[in-house]
Amino acid sequence: MELFANKKPDHVQAILASIVDYTDDAIFSSSLEGTITSWNNGAEKLFGFSKEEALGKPISLILPADRITENETLTVRLNKGEAIDHFETERLRKDGKLVYISLTVSPLKDAQNNITGIGQIARDFTKHRKSRETFKALLESAPDAMVIVGNDGKIQMVNAQTEKIFLYKRTELIGNMVEILIPQRYTQNHPSHRSSFFSDPRVRGMGIGLELYGKRKDNTEFPVEISLSPLETETGIVALAAIRDVSLRKKSEEKFKALLESAPDAMVIVGQDGKIQMVNAQVRNIFQFERTEIEGQPIEILIPQRYHQAHPQHRKSFFSDPRVRSMGIGLELFGRRKDGVEFPVEISLSPLETEEGTLALAAIRDITGRKKSEYKIQQLNRELEEHIVELESFSYSVSHDLRAPLRAIDGFIAMFMDKFQDDVDPEGKRLLGNIRRNVTKMSNLINDLLMLSRIGAKDIDQTQINMKTLVNSVLDEFRETHSHATVQVGDLHPTSGDIALMRQVFLNLISNAFKYSSKKEQPHIEIGSVESKGEIQYYVRDNGVGFDMEYYNKLFGVFQRLHSPQDYNGTGVGLAIVKRVITRHGGHVWAEGKEGEGATFYFSLNTTTHGAS
């Protein structure tokens, strides 16, 4: 080959020729005029032209149109004796496609050191370029700011996210010291951190356990998280820093902490290892422990000794099925204060999903106060029950012991009048009759009072009541004694309630209506019901003597009467019974009246609780 002509012993030349021919790189040369003078196997393979097709052809054979100037510039520089380092470019293949190559160009000189031609070594760089582009694309698309820093501390490459979060243009960063991205107060120590990374380059988080901050172009700071990886490149090891802006996360962490702090319950976050990771301020109020005394401690520190053994198993079962739940439903739970005192608690558990896995958030409420008032309520209830029992035995005595003397009075007067009827004059008989009438009245009073006291203590038996049937059966009792009155029964909504008590209500109201209208020429009574505002209002109306609304507040009182017993007899308990029965059914009573014109008595029952149509 003329390349080595007459310069070296033949066998050396042959070896060199063979190496040149069999290397993978394309090695070829051209004359100063641009004619191809040599073409090895590698060139045949890379460009697709055989030796025969290439030799003697102009070098422009493999030059794309836009690279002709590049080649001329190279030739000029070579002629000036400049050395040209390898660079990346494109050349044309026989099939018309471009091939990306790394190219080394060197002058060929003769014995007199004159430049006689140009030698070129080309290597296929298509794959290399592709992987480099992939890397760049990866870097670009990374969600974190990616900064590549050389061991001299200079920024070599940044991605789009870096521009976005640090507010610098790419061109303003590349070539600058990386400290440009770090707050002033850390810049002094940073070079030594950097050199310690390069002396032991491995993947690591930066400043673990420390709060790290980045600095933007406008000098504002923001919290960051940084992980470092070494990158081996042709120019040596560089550091790839992935920087994440954690402002938002910090904010939500702070929000969570604030929320935790403001909770009215003691909040304790426990890891799967059973250690307390975080508590809020309430823990101090309830358990007396300072935050620093219990964070990192096993949760058992807050639990009475006797539960220590079983607790880890409970914890395990929570973590095996983590969901919001109350702890120990139906059980009495106790917490243990720093001073060892136990107190009743209520605990609800929620799982917290975090980067470190599932944690348990326990909301602990001191229910000492509630337990105390529960106990107090129970005690009061017991006392109340005792009072009711006392009241019952009082009623019993009234019922039994007050009636007996009355019966004796009445009985002996009757026997006396029977035995001595010839010896007693009419005035004597009238007086004795007065005594007996009062005995009957007293007896009725006792009966009414007993009924009134029992309504308060009696349980209400809820049954469906057909009010129309009920009213008609009550009216039947008055048929004979009040046959001259006209009675009009309108629509009566059915209801539910205690049928015996409800019957008593209508009995009292209807008997009043008959009684107070009995002196009218044509007594008229009207009974009905209307539905209004979710309740049913029943009424009993008469055209009797009525009453003065001025004394309305006395109407439903015990022993209160608005009419004299000479005119209308009665115990003064009837309406009080009505009121108590209706109140026990959750309803209310009222009345309207006008003296001499009549009265209407109303009572209401709830439609929702009594299911009327």
Next chain:
Amino acid sequence: MEQADRVEVLLVEDNPDDAELTMHALKLGDSKINLLHLNDGAEALNFVFAKKSFENKRIQNDLKLVLLDLKLPKIDGLEILKRIREDERTRTLPVVILTSSREKKDIAAAYSLGVNSYVVKPVEFEFYMHVVKTLTLYWNTINEKPIGQI
């Protein structure tokens, strides 16, 4: 206490006024009635079971009815009823509670112990007379005495 050769009706009543009224009523109904009034519970049981002062007297053999008050000294009416029903000899003896109490628990207790009837004494005299007369007429005349009692 009225003694007689044979006793058809036993009245157990501690209130002398009530006792007098009841006996008056009983006699109005049947002037020849064989009646015994006792005013305490222990005496009443002695009579029914022929013990102590009533030992070896055969007067209780014709007993047709016991009228029993609830509130009694020493042994109350419900206890007497219980003992009468527990004893094989008096298990079927007609017993009527005659009391002032209309308490539900008393009524329930009396019936669960096997009382034949529970009557509340009316206050009004004529009504009282009527009730007592009706009772004795029913148990002494209308109703057939159970077979096999002492």
